[in-house]
Each structure stands twice: as structure tokens, then as C-alpha cells.
Amino acid sequence: MRRIGFSTGALARGDFRSALQTLRSHGVKLVELSALRFDELEPLVKAVPSLDLEGFEFVSIHAPSRFAPEFELEIVDLLSPLAERGFPVIVHPDVIFDPSHWRVLGERLFIENMDKRKPIGRTVGELRAFFFDLPAARFCFDIGHARQVDPSMTEAALLLKAFRERLAEVHMSEVNTASRHDPISFNAISAFSSVLASIPEHIPIILEPLIDQGQSDVLTEIQRAMDVFAAVAA
């Protein structure tokens, strides 16, 4: 049985409380608390101790995806207490300006492969340098990003092979030409199928399709993801 959950940012941008409530009402047990924008992080960090996370088997935090280098230490300082409490922290490699700052997060630091807009962190070669500098860090595999960078899915397979031992979380959604995260289409399912068998069953799968405007709903998307994995297993 695959472990599949949702990102709060996909459900309600910036409103993690309402997103958590929605997920709980649907019995979802895995969640990623999203603070993709810089100004969302501090309120989230302050709120976490008082959030009712009872019933969630897996909770990760997505760090801001864009900020200036002078804020790097401040961001790490905000995230460190959460990592110490056991929360994995997902970070985009293009905001790791000085890797030494991030070492304090140890194995709670999950580095994610990037989409094609980013000039770094997209391929095995580009990610190796980050893991060299941060040897304890784990790998968050974004399958939609990997497909956008290389639609043949060769890079996706190579990423999973190269960082198999580090793999700790998967992001799943369809990343369209404008780099927006959409619900998974038939074509994406077909592409994803070629590598899903390489993802161990215990790895948490976090769905990221934007459904905040009613594009789809939580249960439909989770069922769709379940079906994809079931088809591959069969």
C-alpha cells in the first residue's frame, strides 16, 4: 500500500490551517506544510508547536523557494528547531547559497531536483555537488520536474539510480510548460509509469497539483495516484 499525502500549498496557498483541516476530514495521513513564499515561513514556524498534527503519520516542511542570500542564515535558523523536532525540510538547491549553513539540518535536509526554469539542481550531475557538500542530506524526487527537464524520463531513471540510498520523499504532479503544477494527466501517467517501480513502497508520496481553484479535489487526486502505482505493480 503506497503512502500518499498532499501539500498544503496545493490546497490553499498560505492557509495551512484550512488545508490541514481539509486533509484531516478526508483521512489523509501524510502532509507537507508549505512555506514556498518567504513571508509564509515565520508564521508557519510559530504555529507548528500549536498545530494539531495528531493523526498525521508523516509531516514535512517545504522551505521558501526564493529569497536573497542575505536571508539564508535567518531561514536556516527558523527551520532548525523544526528539523530538531524531526520534521524533514524540503529545500530547493538554488537557494543553498552557502552549504555550510545548511549542515545543521543533517539528515532532515531533503534536497529536491529542480524544474527547467532553474539553472542548477536539475540533473544527476548538477545535484551531485550539493550532496557532496551536504553528505547527510536526503533526496526529495520531484517526478514532474524530472519529466519537464527530460520528457524521455531518462534523467528521472538516472536520478533514482544515483540517489537511491538518499531517496526519502517524492513529489508528484504534472508540471506544465509554464512550470505550474497541474493534476496528473493521462500522458503524465504514461511517462511516470516507466520509473515508479524504482520507488520503494515505504517512501512518502506528496501530491502537489494546484487544486485551490477547484481544478480537482483531494480524494480524486489521491485515488488517481493510487491507480498509477497499482497499474505499475500489476
Add this chain to the structure above:
Amino acid sequence: MEPQSPDRSKLEELEQSIGCDWRGIRAARAATVLRRSQLDACFTRRGPSDTSLVVFGSVARAEVTSGSDLDWILLIDGQSFPEHKEQEREIKRKLLANEFIEPGASGVFGKMVGSHDLVHNIGGEDDLNSNSTRRVLLLLESYPIGTREAYDRVRRQVIRRYVEDDRGLTHASGDLRVPRFLLNDLTRYWRTVTVDFVYKQVADDDKKWALRNAKLRMSRKLIFAAGLARVFLCHLDPAANEARQALVERKEVSLLTEYLEQQLALTPLELLAKLCVDLAVSQQTSRKIFDSYDAFLSILDDPSKRAELAHARSHDDLRSSKAWGEVRAVSGPFHDGLVSLFLQEETALKDLTMRYGLF
């Protein structure tokens, strides 16, 4: 395609080991580095990641000589934007302003090209001569200038199609793993080039006959031979062991796709040198190939000889042309060297060529 740095170059290793001095090849490589830096300087602004300027021919093969022209396309892999037309015009303007010699009038190059036909139309009636030429040259002799993401994506998708759609690779019961779909398309391309040579001879009233014939005998034949070698290396190269294992055990094609991509990143001369070194091919065969090619590049790099070849079209022209005589004197041994490499030297390559080369 990257000219290899000295510490990695099999070509230089071969040159040293058999005590040769391939000045023509070295000069062409040095001229390539300069030409590429001139091109980089023309296109310093970052282009969108959905497009790549791709150049072909001598710049890609690292064989630039004084009269080399520049074949190029603006490769588009993504949504269609009105700005692409202006991007195409700007490339033309910049190349002209910097005195790059324009591509020929065939219509294959010098324009924007979408990725879909390249990736999806391999074979079938929509795989026009222009499409198959661009696709095969994208594999065998291409080089991106500036933003390269679209180039890398499309090239890998094309390679993947040749590997993934080749059921013999994943489902064959024996041990042989030679990508025949790719082999057959490379062979088709080479035969098409030879047939089109005669077509152009008639259609263009023998214009540039000798120069075109010289290129056919040497550089066109070289890229086909290097393509053939890459296909056979999938079975022969110890570096492809893991990729072959993945095909046999898991029907997994990603590693072979990556392996082929790495081999295609080598220039044709570098690739053949690797073959000669790794298979311990005789000095005699290696010298026939590389001495001849070295002399050929020196002929092309001599402006008066090149001009003579460009103008020679009648039998009388050819009889009186010293440059044409020199081309004939090197193209024969070059051909013999390739025949020897693929069919006469007692290596595993001979068995594969006998098995797959013709039928």
C-alpha cells in the same frame, strides 16, 4: 561534441603511440575552438530554455578549416511563440554581420525547426529527407551555441526512441545487444547522402562537384563510420556492461540511452581513435585512416586548393586539378583503412560488422 582535453583525448594517445604528427587535425581542432568562441560571442544573451541554436558540420566535428560554412537551425522544443520568427531573423543577421558563410540552399538548415517531427517521425512517409537529415545529424555532428536545454532534451528523446522502440534490445533471448533500429537509420542516411549526391550532380549542373565528392569520400563517410562504431560499441564496450545488464534483466533502457548520449558527445575522429586504441587495431590500419584524414583537412584548409575543388566540375577540370588528384590520393587509403577496421582486423568488430553491416 567536445574536442577532448589533452588528458582525455584518445586521438592524441593514438597519435603519440604510433609516432604520427597529425597537424591538419590539430589545426582544425584549434580553429574549431576559435570558431566556437566567436559564435559564443555572437550569442551572449540567454535565450529561452525552449529554444537552442544548433550548428552542424565541421564546427560540430571539430574540423573547422578556412573555408568552412555554417549549417544551423533554431531548434524549438515547446510552445509556439511569435517571437521565434524574430529570433530566427536575428540569428541570420548576426551570422551575416560576423561573416559566417551561409548554409547551402537545400532548405534543410538556416531556419527554425520544431522538435515534434524530429522525435516522432522516425520512418514513415512524413519522415522527409530534410527531417531525417536533421535528426541523424543532430546525433552524429551537432553542437549547441548558448542555451542548450532544448538541444539536450530533444537529442535525448531521439536517442531514447531508437532504444526504447527497438524490441530486440529488451526482448532478444541471446546476448547480443546492438541497437538495430538506430543502425538501420544511420545506414539509410548514409545511402541517402550517396544517392542525393548523384541527384544534385544533375540538378545543380555539376556545381561544386569535386568539393562535394571529396566531402562524400571523407567527412560524410567518416560520420557514418563513427555512427556504426557507436552502435557496435553498445555491445563491445565494457563501459556499457551495466547498460546491457539493465536491458537484459529489467528491460530498462535509460542506461543505454545515457551511454549512447555519451558516445555521441565525442567527435567522429575521437570516437574512431577510441576504437583503434581500445581494440588494439594495427598501426597500418590506424595510419591509413588518420594520416589520410589529416591530409584531407590540410587540403581543405588551403584556400587555393579549396577554391580549385569548388570550381572543378567537368572531366577536363578534374584531370587538370592538382587538388583533386590529392583528394583521390587520400580518399582511397581512407576507404581501405575503414574497410580494414570494420572487416579485416581480427577484432570483435569484424564479427559484428559481418553480422549486422549488410543484412
